[in-house]
C-alpha cells in the first residue's frame with residue numbers, strides 16, 4: 001500500500017482541490033518519476049518533497065505552476081508564477097487559425113498578449129512556413145515566452161498592444177491571433193483560488209471585459225492584408241458583443257466557434273478583400 005500517495009490524495013481532497021486524485025498522481029510522478037498506483041512508496045527524500053508540494057497544492061497553487069510545464073495541443077510549454085497557464089479551451093482558437101491559413105504559403109502571423117506563446121507556437125508547429133511573432137508586455141511572463149520560443153523560429157517581442165499597432169507595417173499580416181484578458185470586474189472579484197494566483201494582467205478585461213476587443217477591432221485592421229483574419233479567444237458570454245464590435249469597426253464575415261466543452265470560445269473576423 002502506498003500510504004504517502006493515499007495521504008496526499010486525502011490532503012488535496014480535504015483542501016477542496018478539484019480533481020484531487022489526478023493532481024496527486026501528477027505530483028507523485030513529478031517527484032518520483034513513478035506512477036503511484038504501481039509503486040510501493042517514496043524514499044524519505046521523495047516523501048518530504050511530496051509533502052511540500054502537497055501543501056502548496058492544498059493552498060491552491062495551480063498544479064501547472066508546481067510542475068513547471070504543461071501540455072498544449074501536441075507540445076509542452078514552460079509555465080510558472082507570472083504567466084497565464086495554457087488552457088485546453090484555447091486549443092480550438094489555435095486550430096481555427098491553422099485552418100484559415102492552411103493554403104497560405106508563408107503567412108505572417110502575430111500573437112498578441114502571447115503569455116507562454118501557446119497560440120503562436122501552435123500555429124508555427126502546424127504551419128512550418130509561417131513567420132510568427134509573439135508580443136507580450138509583462139516582464140513576469142517574458143522569461144517563459146522566450147524559453148518557449150527558443151529554437152522554434154518564432155520571434156518574441158516585448159511590447160504593449162495598446163501602442164504596438166503604430167509600429168506594424170500596413171497591409172502585411174495574414175492573421176492576428178489573441179487571447180487577451182477578458183474577464184469582467186464582476187468575474188475578477190470571484191475568481192477560483194487557482195485563477196486568483198495567475199496574473200491579473202492576463203485576465204482583467206476592464207469593467208465589462210471588452211476593453212481589449214475594443215482596441216483590437218479598432219486598431220489592428222490596418223496591419224492585415226485585405227482578406228486577412230483576426231482570431232480572438234473570448235469568454236463564453238461575449239460572442240455577440242465581440243461580433244458587434246467587429247461589425248462596427250468594418251470587419252466582415254464574423255463567426256463564432258465553440259470549444260470542446262460546447263462554450264463559445266473563438267470569434268473570427270475578416271478584413272474586407274477590397275476597401276469600398
Ligand code: GLN
Pocket residue numbers: 087089179180181182183195202203204
Ligand atoms: N479563460 C480564462 C479563465 O476563465 C480567462 C483567460 C483570459 O482572460 N484571457 O480563467
